[in-house]
Amino acid sequence: MCLNLLWACTRPEPGIRFYIAQEGSDLNPGTKRKPLASLTGVRDAIRKYKAENSVTDTIWVLVEGGRYFMQEPLMLTEKDGGTKTYPVVYKAQDSDEIPQFIAGKKITGFQVDAQGIWRVKVPETLYYGWQFDQLYVNGQRASIARTPNTGFYKIDSIHQTIWERGTGRVAERARQLVGLSEEEFSLFKKVKKEEEDRVRFRAYHKWDFTIRYLDKVEQDSLWMYTSGKGMKPWNPLQKGHRIAFENFEAALDTAGEWYLSKTGELSYYPRRGETPENSEVIAPALPHFMLIKGQLEKGQKVQNIRFEGLSFQYSHYKIPPSGFEPNQAATSVNAAIELEGAENITFQNCEISHTGQHGIHFGQGTQYCKIEQCHLNDLGGGGVYIGTNTIVAEELTTQHIEVHNSIVQTGGLEFSPAVGIWIGHAANNRVTHNDIGDFRYSGVSVGWRWGYDHSPAKNNKVLYNHIHHIGWGLTSDMGAVYTLGSSEGTEVSHNIIHDVYSYSYGGWGLYTDEGSSHVKMENNLVYNTKSGGFHQHYGKENSIRNNIFAFADFNQLQATRVEKHRSFDFTHNIIVYDSGTLLAGAWEKIDAQVDNNCYWAYKQDTVWFQNKDLENWRQTGKDLSSIVADPGFENAASRDFRFASEQMIRQIGFKPFDLEKVGVLGDNNWKMKARLPEEKRKAFQELSKKKKNPGH
Structure with missing residues (x-):
């Protein structure tokens, strides 16, 4: 009887089993003794099994x-799903050993030249034209050769x-001539003639940026020629905008940079302590880890699949010949994992890292899917994209x-306008207890x-998230939480938001x-922002209630457009500051209920x-x-917003909320993983001390 009880306690979960192992082969049947070698191999084996058996x-x-x-x-596809009762589950065999699926290729054989540069011939480039736009050394993203190495030139x-012209506001085809100062233009004397058509620039303007290849360079006139779409009249390139150039050999002049020539010579300027012998170099090759797509035109969806404890690393984004036309939130960029026409797909305890683009996109026709306790990091684009950018x-x-209890950090590394979690034309979604930063x-x-x-x-919920270290002084007109359009039922509540720093105007907490x-925006703690804790450009009947807004650099609160309807209610909030002004914009004229608030300036008499x-x-x-x-905080100067006394806040009907419930849930290891490294936090703090003028 004891033996039977022991067996019952240790037997594996019932079900049909297929195995993947490093020593496996896709010619095997997928048993434990004869495992398969790849995800594609096991998919095909499951299809074969389902064709020959009824799955119960x-x-x-x-x-x-x-x-x-x-x-x-x-x-x-729709062939590969399960049922609600009997799903298909892709899972790590041992929770202590995470399987890593690598979408890249190791590069080996480097030789060190007299200047200390590593060089190797990549035969796939020479013979097949393989070009890649990202590279990783020892798990760290390297920078494509660029000038200037830090900061920018100015147009x-x-x-x-x-x-x-076309019919839209943006011209279908146009040519732009971009000029630099004579001193800055001298960099093109270092560009080889055969490289000119490979040189790219990244130009930053307001909330967006442009990537373009050069058509030609005129040394005499100091003009660069580039062509593509016309500039957007509401956000064009202008004199004084920041610009940097990349992808030519002479720019390879600082540690951590790399360059790949047309003829396949890969060059890398090593960081301190790196040698070819102690380093692993990976060039990403595949544009996706996974595509999950049903046939919506036939009403067929991919359903009931779960992924547990898997890691997906090193996907590639190839910058097309047209470059990147300005595109808010980088919605034109694809994702490493894409779902369309999918239902009841779950990613649990998974990792998505080292991507050239967004992490994962839940596209049209996708419903009832979930990301839970996943780690998305080192992202070329954004983290999680939900919905479409056109109405379907x-x-x-x-x-x-649902995006729940996940860490979504360190993104926009290739496409700076990308967003941590983006919800477009989509409804009834929940973003809860996540750490979203950097x-x-x-x-x-x-x-x-x-x-x-x-x-x-409609009805999108952003609740109990920690959102921090946003902007990095690179883009403008942005916020930790940004909303657009008519959004009945949408709620942004119980979030801790801090360290938001824009390039010029528009580094807001709630926008x-x-x-x-x-x-509805309630019970949020917002502090250490550049341009304000809250800003409404224009909108209708929003509720901003029972929040704490603290220590914005320039304006604590902003409201811009006066309209003939109730714009918002701003009630039962606490606003404290030690620099800048309290109100900016049209507060006196705007139709808003503003009452039962507590205001305090620590360094002003009035x-x-x-x-x-x-x-x-x-x-x-x-x-x-x-x-x-x-208001009686424990120690506001040290950003301790607990209340030493509730005497004052009772006068305005403010109800304290529990800050300990915000952010990721689980054991201490998971919570510590969500903590941004100390060196990054210090770097952000130093940047924000510069306090650039937030002029428009």
Whole structure:
């Protein structure tokens, strides 16, 4: 009886089993003794099994720990799913040994030249034209050869000639002439003639940037010629905008840079301590780890698949000949894992890292999917993208996607306008208990409609997230949480938001942009922002309630457009600061209920409401029951926003919220993994001390 009990306690979960191992072969049947070698191999074996048998149990794919260099992306269709009762599960065989699926190729055989540069011939480039735009050394992203190495040049002049107007606001085809100062233009004397058509520039403007190849360079006139789409009239390149150049050999002049020639010579300038013998160099090769796509035109979806404990690393994004046209949130960029026409797909305890593009995209026709306790990091683009950037038929709208208890960090490394978690035309999605940080544009973006026309983005919830270290002084007009369009039922609550720093204007904590309507923002702690804790550009009937806004550099609160409807209610909030002004914009004229708030300036004798003290400010009809008083934090200067006393906040009806419940959940190891490294936090702090003028 004891033996039977022991067996019952240790027997494996019931189901049909297929095995993948490093020593396996895709000619094997997939048993434990004769395992398969790849995800594609096991997919085909499951298809064969299902064709010959009726499936009345869960199908388990058990993957041995180790590294698997992928030859092709895993492509799953409606043939490859399970049922709700009997799903298909791809899972690490041993929870202590994480299987790593590598979408790249090792580069070996480097020789060190007299200058210390590593060089090797890549035969696939020479014979097959293989070019890659990312490279990793010892798991660290290297930088393609660039000048200047830090900072930027400035555009001295720009002129556009339209070749084909088209019908839209942006010309279909145009040529731009970009000029630099004579001193900066001298860099092109170092560019070899055969390299000119491979040189790219990255030009940064407001919330976006442009990547373009050069058509030609005129040394006499100091002009660079480039062509493609016309410049967007609302966000064009202009004199004074920042620009950098990359992808030519003479720019290979600092540690951590690399360059690949047309003839296949890969050159790398090593970092301190790196040698060819102690280093692993990986060039990403595949554009995707996985594509999960049903046939929506036939009403067929990929359903009921789960991935557990797997790691996906080193996907490639090839910059096309057209470069990258300015595109807010980089929505035109693909993802390393893409789903379309999928339902009940779960990623649990998985990793997506070292990507050239976004991590994962839940596209049209995808519903009831989940990411839970996953780690997305070192991302060329954004982390999780949900929905579409164009409105699709209602039945194809992305819905009921959950991103929970995950770490989404360090992104926008190739495409700075990318977002940590982006929700476009999508409804009923939940973003809860995540750590979202170290992005160059916005942390979370919800909605994708400028103005008040119909938007499918309804009932999206952004709750209990830690969102931090956003912007890095690279983009402008951005926020930790950014919303657009009519968004009934959308809620942004119980989040801790801090360290938001834009290049010029617009580093806000909570940012309700064009047409944001019916959004509820409550019980958030927002501090250490550049341009303000809250800004509404324009919108309708939003509720900003029971939040703490603290220590913005320039303006604590901002409201821009005056409209003939109630723009927002701003009530029961606490606002404290030690620099800058309290209010910026049209607060006196805007239709907003502003009341029962607590204001306090630690380094000023009086709180000024746009040149009025509280008594005179009340004559505008706002803040009739608000107070100017120290709210009684434990130690606001050290960013401890617990209350030593609740005496003052009771006067405004403020209800304290539990900050300990925010962020990732689980054991201490998981929580520590979410902590941004000390050197990054210090670097961000030093950057924000510069306090550039936030002029428009």
